[in-house]
Amino acid sequence: MTDVKKSRRRPRSDGQRNREQLLDVAKTAFTMGEVDIPLDEVARRAGVGIGTLYRHFPNRDALIEAVYRAELDRLAEAAPVLAAQHPPVEALRAWMRLFVDYIAAKQVIAPALNGLVGGTGALYAHSGDVLKAAVNSLVSAAIAAGEFRADIEPLDLLRALAGVSNFSAGPGWESSAKRLVDILIAGSRSLAS
Amino acid sequence: MTDVKKSRRRPRSDGQRNREQLLDVAKTAFTMGEVDIPLDEVARRAGVGIGTLYRHFPNRDALIEAVYRAELDRLAEAAPVLAAQHPPVEALRAWMRLFVDYIAAKQVIAPALNGLVGGTGALYAHSGDVLKAAVNSLVSAAIAAGEFRADIEPLDLLRALAGVSNFSAGPGWESSAKRLVDILIAGSRSLAS
DNA sequence: TGTTAAACGGAGTATTACTCCGCATATTCA
DNA sequence: TGAATATGCGGAGTAATACTCCGTTTAACA
Structure with a gap:
């Protein structure tokens, strides 16, 4: 199943970093009770564009x-x-x-x-x-x-x-x-x- | 507390009817799993305007x-x-x-x-x-x-x-x-x- | 250090939440 | 019964948020 494809390149380091930063910001926000935080705000706090957020996580x-x-x-x-x-x-x-x-x-x-x-x-x-x-x-x-x-x-x-x-x-x-x-x-x- | 004010008039019958209709539609929708139903849609199904919905229930x-x-x-x-x-x-x-x-x-x-x-x-x-x-x-x-x-x-x-x-x-x-x-x-x- | 695929950013669009106010009507009272 | 009026109605208009698209940037590899 899920064939791994021959990955021609290593994943980009900035991509992984951004992903982790987003998760971190989101986790903190949720923990603080800001469950309804707008996604733009999550992106802003993580220091990335909204487009980047949506590439990593297709929806809320x-x-x-x-x-x-x-x-x-x-x-x-x-x-x-x-x-x-x-x-x-x-x-x-x-x-x-x-x-x-x-x-x-x-x-x-x-x-x-x-x-x-x-x-x-x-x-x-x-x-x-x-x-x-x-x-x-x-x-x-x-x-x-x-x-x-x-x-x-x-x-x-x-x-x-x-x-x-x-x-x-x-x-x-x-x-x-x-x-x-x-x-x-x-x-x-x-x-x- | 909560003083009752001297209610000069009886509540309007259409108001009560609409309120009940809205509750009914909402309950049905939620029960059917349509938790994210737009409020306009609730109003439409209940046969009332969106303004009426918001007067009875100030928010979702x-x-x-x-x-x-x-x-x-x-x-x-x-x-x-x-x-x-x-x-x-x-x-x-x-x-x-x-x-x-x-x-x-x-x-x-x-x-x-x-x-x-x-x-x-x-x-x-x-x-x-x-x-x-x-x-x-x-x-x-x-x-x-x-x-x-x-x-x-x-x-x-x-x-x-x-x-x-x-x-x-x-x-x-x-x-x-x-x-x-x-x-x-x-x-x-x-x-x- | 040039090539290229991967990832970025954010303006733009779609959808949904909520407000505001002129209009309609149920209730009351003469 | 009909006029007066408070109560409620409707839905266009505004605000906030979700999500898309694509030209630009940059990390990985040779």
Whole structure:
């Protein structure tokens, strides 16, 4: 599939630099709550022309998705590390807390992802996969160890967490999210042996 | 506060009719996934001028919120009814399932609410209250009956549910949401007496 | 250091959000 | 019932934002 073509040239360094600068500006803006920032403004802050922005990201959603995806990938990478360091259930708990801290607390995902959901849904279909794989391995381990009931669906837990990150506002929010993690884990456990 | 002024006249009937027609068209459009429908188009379908739309709803968010609020109110009203008909935990379970069916499955909330969350947050602050009160009474009852641990925060459950409704896409989604309800309830129960 | 493909910039166009105000009509009251 | 008037209507006009197009610039390679 996707043949690589014989790339006659190395990609241009200014192109990569601009792309990164755009992502950086966008991520910062989204994090600061400027979800509706005009794209001209993003280009201006990144020090590039509007045309350059649109060449790298054909529309607003593409830009948001790119920011989103980078964050998700890093979160997904943490799963195997945690699995190697902790017993199954604790590894899952740690990962879910990481989800809370990293995704929601940083506000990168929650605000930015809104507006995409209602759109094509392509974002979830695509990026969702890496998260799905991550949580899947953790939950499978807990089931294999007999700690979780066999009918627990990893995606259910993920969905619940994602929801919490959408409500991430107001004080004391973080501890609320962590309580929820514990409720989810308690609710997933096997009935007493 | 909000003094009522001496209203010298009854509100005009055509005004109310138009308002309802606009809400109806908007709700239908959002439900059909046309979240980005231009407001001119909403006005056209409702058979009114664009000016009329903007008089009733000063901007897009106001329209979305109005649609949203009507649905939430009806959901909140179900709580006391269920509480009267079932034992505490079952009442809560029934209400949460209603949440799933009514809000998420009808797709009115999830897509429409996106974009508001990142904005002012006024929507949650306002409409959130009625839902909060509803779930609060149900959970309090379960705690009072000794079925739930005392440290369960009603809002945590609500947040988890709201999240699920954002992921409401793809087949088999509904059963997933209902499994989650059960996990949440199992995780909230008192440790065996 | 010349050639060339890749990337740039930003003026221009399309689309959508929102305003403003003259006109129409429902309500009230004599 | 008909005149008076506040309330609401309509849609042309303006502003803001998304997105395109193409002549110019520049990094990569020989």
